[in-house]
Amino acid sequence: MTKKCKECRQNKDISMYGMFRDSYDRIRYHTKCRPCRTKVLVERRRLRKIMDTHIERTVDPEEQASDAFKDDPRAAKEVDYGRVVRKPTFVIKGGLID
Numbered sequence: 001m002t003k004k005c006k007e008c009r010q011n012k013d014i015s016m017y018g019m020f021r022d023s024y025d026r027i028r029y030h031t032k033c034r035p036c037r038t039k040v041l042v043e044r045r046r047l048r049k050i051m052d053t054h055i056e057r058t059v060d061p062e063e064q065a066s067d068a069f070k071d072d073p074r075a076a077k078e079v080d081y082g083r084v085v086r087k088p089t090f091v092i093k094g095g096l097i098d
């Protein structure tokens with residue numbers, strides 16, 4: 001059984017494709033042959049690395065500061081009124097008839 005690879009457009013034996021089961025438990029094959037898939041993954045990883053370094057270079061210094069997520073100083077002066085007490089309106093006493 002042969003299958004056409006989506007990447008290199010060559011008919012290759014089905015053993016050259018990775019096999020997996022979908023959510024319906026059916027046996028499916030990858031659309032790209034093993035060498036092409038590896039190539040794509042390596043390329044994706046390389047791009048990811050470039051993107052990560054780029055993101056690191058463009059970080060906001062204000063956000064990366066050690067005191068970036070400190071509480072607002074105004075919040076310290078705030079007064080919290082009262083305390084929430086939860087009182088059940090119905091207390092189960094264990095009997096069949098209350």
Ligand SMILES: [Zn+2]
Nearest residue numbers: 005008033036
């Ligand atoms: Zn291929």
